[in-house]
Amino acid sequence: MTNIWAVILARLPLAALLLACSFAYAETKNSCLDCHSALPDPLGVSQETFSHDIHAQKGLTCASCHGGDPTSDDADKAMSRKAGWKGKIDRAQIPQLCGSCHSDPSFMRTFNPSLRTDQLSQYKTSVHGKRLAAGDTKVAVCTDCHSVHDLRAPSNLASTVNPVNVANTCAHCHADPNYMSAYKIPTNQFADYSQSVHHSALAVRGDLSAPTCTTCHGNHGATPPGVAKVQNVCSNCHTFQAQMYEKSSHKAAFAAASLPGCVVCHSNHGIRHPTDAMLGTGPAAVCMQCHTPGDACDQARAGLQSGLSRLDEAIKGADQVLGVAESSGMEVSEARLGQDQARDSLTKARVTIHSFRTDLVDQDIQVGLKVAAKNLQAGKQAMVERNHRRVGLGISLVAIALVLLGLRLYIKQIES
Amino acid sequence: MSAWHSLRDWLNDRLEWDDLIEPLRKKAVPLHGLSYWYFLGGITLFLFVIQVLTGILLLLYYRPGANEAFESVQYIMTQVQFGWLIRSVHAWSANLMVFTAFAHMFSVLFLKAYRKPRELTCVSGVILLFLVMGFGFSGYLLPWNTLAFFATKVGTDIAGQVPVIGKPLMIFLRGGEEVTGATLTRFFGFHVAVLPGLATLLILLHVLLVQRLGISVPPKLEVEWNANPAMKREMKFFPNFMLRELMAWYVALGVLGALAAIFPWNLGVKADPFVPAPAGIKPEWYFLFMFQTLKMIPSKVWFIDGEVLGVLTFGVIGLVWLLLPFFESEDPSRTKRWITGLAIFALAYVAGMSVYGHLAK
Amino acid sequence: MAGKDPGTAGAGNQFSTPVPRRRVVEALLGSGFLATAVAFFYPVLRYLVPPQESDLGGDSVVAGRVGELKPNSGKIFRFGQHPGLLIRTASGEYRAMSATCTHLSCTVQYRDDLHEVWCACHNGMYDLNGRNVSGPPPRPLESFEVQVRGEEIYVRRRREA
Incomplete structure (x- = not known):
């Protein structure tokens, strides 16, 4: 308690607000709830709702943000401007209000020393922040994403800014064509993202490291990464692909044409799991959208694709033989393990595609083909072994039948 | 020829061989419509011998221990020549033996072969059946794969439900609070030393009793034959019955070989205590009826814990089963019908619950 | 084994069963036992031979x-x-x-x-x-x-x- 007091007294500009908060905290009298817990929705906040709020849990009350005198039972007195009451916080003022605590490192340190305090300054650099400063109050402010009165810590699964929920939160505005109509930007990002490999990694597989909106756009400083810089964003996780692309002929060509790097082939929000068909000529193909059929690049493309599919088929072929061997009880776990190596080579070759060099890709493919051939051989060997077993069994059964017949005749003989 | 004879005579002079096998020569097997049930005990014994032989062979390469058991079984299956055959025969023979032991027990119940004076034969047989199940339970863990690991966990957990002695019993079985490498060492000891020793002694006793008391005749036939001794039909045990038994053994061998060659026993995935239990963990089929029953008992019956009730009930039933021969009338013409009824019910229950447990998710 | 084998059947059988047939049965049985013995012991003997790769390494x-x-x-x-x-x-x-x-x-x-x-x-x-x-x-x-x-x-x- 004394610590908080010391901090409060040191921060005179905040004194009015925080004194109210501290009084309320100290005396635990909060007349706001007497009415507001019974009022209909826009004005109603129940004790139950607010109890989920991280601020409530840390000891803050209504008056901490809204001001006023919660110790008074008289509504007029409690909500008098004289008592510092602010009423509904103007949207334009919200970032400043939140920032009055959250941008103060020495204050925030008393609650959570590792919490960042640059949110407000970041926000001011974001598209949201700039437009707000220009007087557009339709843009997102703190409470739009973090929610209000039941604001939970991001680590909480029910938080609107938990990684799993971020996309939904952004979509609240960005997927609403009416709301976004004035800005002339698309509203299909969320629909696209929901189809993407990143979404399925995050939502289906539960991999919290998989990217959501804020991973690429930033959160408080949310801004599109920009055409020239998109590969920097992707390379945070896709390191090898970025390194290869960096040295490839496409890098300069895309830059000259102001094409957005990775996005040219992979799209942005709706990134699907890439397939070898992207190198083909079918509907999923990407190369031939720019290249002319028959040119050197087209030939290289065909070479890359056939290399990948050759390895893919070699792996599948070996898998199939190993599967048959396994289902007839042969122990082929060694070769199964080897198949993982072949698959690793295929994955590596698919990564090396981003160098757009047939020689480099071919190296990986040859390694994989060799391993797959060895595994196929092991599978065939197992099948040969299986047939040996059956032949051995057949011979033994004939011997057993011989004994049975002999015994039968022998018994007949001694009993006749 | 003559060398063989002189060797036989030489041995006979020293071992008094002829006296030893004299009772075998005199021994006869009653001949009637249900005589073929008499083969089951012999087949079970044969399978036990197979188990001992293949078990000894497996010991040449098997290593108990959480870090080595799985690898050594894998080694047997992949590197050792015909290792797959030895292990598959051991595993299949174990399952067949459990089956024939059960079948033997039920045949004895239905033919009422347990009546005076054969009560002790029956008691030793039922104990042997329990031992066989103990063999199955302990042997199942030895390859140290995931299924075995969790089946053992569940099985020893059930043992832990027994009131008062449950907890110490579980700790004794597991060699600690959890199923670990210590459990494997213990189970290995039970499987290759304690149980074989006990089983061999009991089998000797069991066979000796059969030898001493002769082979039982169903009560109805016994009454008839006693009234009219001329109706009595018998087959000499040696060599006539023995040769037929030998045929049965050869058939069993063929079946074992075929099962092992066509369906080699698989190895599974190495046990990892930190991986969550896979869904649908089930024990070996011969424990399924108990497992399924325990699953179906509500968690609270009146004021007793459901699991505890189930375990206690099975304990009581096991005890009753052991003592069943002593409830039977001594007079073959007035045998107790309720025992047959109970046996039919037990067979139907075990079969039904096993099938249900197999199909249940 | 000059057609007279005291080990098996009684004297009555010797006249009713022709000698060659008896020998056929015995030959059949003998070769069967021999063949099964080979079929059983061959794998066992091979099993006893320690494999080339003598150790899986374990842990x-x-x-x-x-x-x-x-x-x-x-x-x-x-x-x-x-x-x-x-x-x-x-x-x-x-x-x-x-x-x-x-x-x-x-x-x-x-x-x-x-x-x-x-x-x-x-x-x-x-x-x-x-x-x-x-x-x-x-x-x-x-x-x-x-x-x-x-x-x-x-x-x-x-x-x-």
């Missing part, structure tokens, strides 16, 4: 030889069914851990420029004790015990407590 493998690794480098070795990573730190110490990334099971590698273990698939980082320090990996890599015996570097799984 400990030779991951490399002393002098094979320069300080500040690493190599992948086979540990049972999975790859392992043996590292020689800049100070010359040996470390070993599972080389399977806990994120999506790619094989990790030692980065001599960062002095850390790195997964190329999604830029995951582990420290030299296998602890996940940045990027997507959700769990540490299993770390192994390293023992240098003579010229060989042995790696073994840590004993369970």
Whole structure:
């Protein structure tokens, strides 16, 4: 308690607000709830709702943000401007209000020393922040994403800014064509993202490291990464692909044409799991959208694709033989393990595609083909072994039948 | 020829061989419509011998221990020549033996072969059946794969439900609070030393009793034959019955070989205590009826814990089963019908619950 | 065996059963027993022969030889069914851990420029004790015990407590 007091007294500009908060905290009298817990929705906040709020849990009350005198039972007195009451916080003022605590490192340190305090300054650099400063109050402010009165810590699964929920939160505005109509930007990002490999990694597989909106756009400083810089964003996780692309002929060509790097082939929000068909000529193909059929690049493309599919088929072929061997009880776990190596080579070759060099890709493919051939051989060997077993069994059964017949005749003989 | 004879005579002079096998020569097997049930005990014994032989062979390469058991079984299956055959025969023979032991027990119940004076034969047989199940339970863990690991966990957990002695019993079985490498060492000891020793002694006793008391005749036939001794039909045990038994053994061998060659026993995935239990963990089929029953008992019956009730009930039933021969009338013409009824019910229950447990998710 | 075998049947049979037929049965039975004996003992004898590869290694493998690794480098070795990573730190110490990334099971590698273990698939980082320090990996890599015996570097799984 004394610590908080010391901090409060040191921060005179905040004194009015925080004194109210501290009084309320100290005396635990909060007349706001007497009415507001019974009022209909826009004005109603129940004790139950607010109890989920991280601020409530840390000891803050209504008056901490809204001001006023919660110790008074008289509504007029409690909500008098004289008592510092602010009423509904103007949207334009919200970032400043939140920032009055959250941008103060020495204050925030008393609650959570590792919490960042640059949110407000970041926000001011974001598209949201700039437009707000220009007087557009339709843009997102703190409470739009973090929610209000039941604001939970991001680590909480029910938080609107938990990684799993971020996309939904952004979509609240960005997927609403009416709301976004004035800005002339698309509203299909969320629909696209929901189809993407990143979404399925995050939502289906539960991999919290998989990217959501804020991973690429930033959160408080949310801004599109920009055409020239998109590969920097992707390379945070896709390191090898970025390194290869960096040295490839496409890098300069895309830059000259102001094409957005990775996005040219992979799209942005709706990134699907890439397939070898992207190198083909079918509907999923990407190369031939720019290249002319028959040119050197087209030939290289065909070479890359056939290399990948050759390895893919070699792996599948070996898998199939190993599967048959396994289902007839042969122990082929060694070769199964080897198949993982072949698959690793295929994955590596698919990564090396981003160098757009047939020689480099071919190296990986040859390694994989060799391993797959060895595994196929092991599978065939197992099948040969299986047939040996059956032949051995057949011979033994004939011997057993011989004994049975002999015994039968022998018994007949001694009993006749 | 003559060398063989002189060797036989030489041995006979020293071992008094002829006296030893004299009772075998005199021994006869009653001949009637249900005589073929008499083969089951012999087949079970044969399978036990197979188990001992293949078990000894497996010991040449098997290593108990959480870090080595799985690898050594894998080694047997992949590197050792015909290792797959030895292990598959051991595993299949174990399952067949459990089956024939059960079948033997039920045949004895239905033919009422347990009546005076054969009560002790029956008691030793039922104990042997329990031992066989103990063999199955302990042997199942030895390859140290995931299924075995969790089946053992569940099985020893059930043992832990027994009131008062449950907890110490579980700790004794597991060699600690959890199923670990210590459990494997213990189970290995039970499987290759304690149980074989006990089983061999009991089998000797069991066979000796059969030898001493002769082979039982169903009560109805016994009454008839006693009234009219001329109706009595018998087959000499040696060599006539023995040769037929030998045929049965050869058939069993063929079946074992075929099962092992066509369906080699698989190895599974190495046990990892930190991986969550896979869904649908089930024990070996011969424990399924108990497992399924325990699953179906509500968690609270009146004021007793459901699991505890189930375990206690099975304990009581096991005890009753052991003592069943002593409830039977001594007079073959007035045998107790309720025992047959109970046996039919037990067979139907075990079969039904096993099938249900197999199909249940 | 001049047609008279006292071991089997009574005297009555000898007249009713022609001698050749009896010998056929005996030959059949004898060859059957012989054939089955071969069928049973052949696998058993082969089983008794110790295989070439005399040891699966169990819980400990030779991951490399002393002098094979320069300080500040690493190599992948086979540990049972999975790859392992043996590292020689800049100070010359040996470390070993599972080389399977806990994120999506790619094989990790030692980065001599960062002095850390790195997964190329999604830029995951582990420290030299296998602890996940940045990027997507959700769990540490299993770390192994390293023992240098003579010229060989042995790696073994840590004993369970």
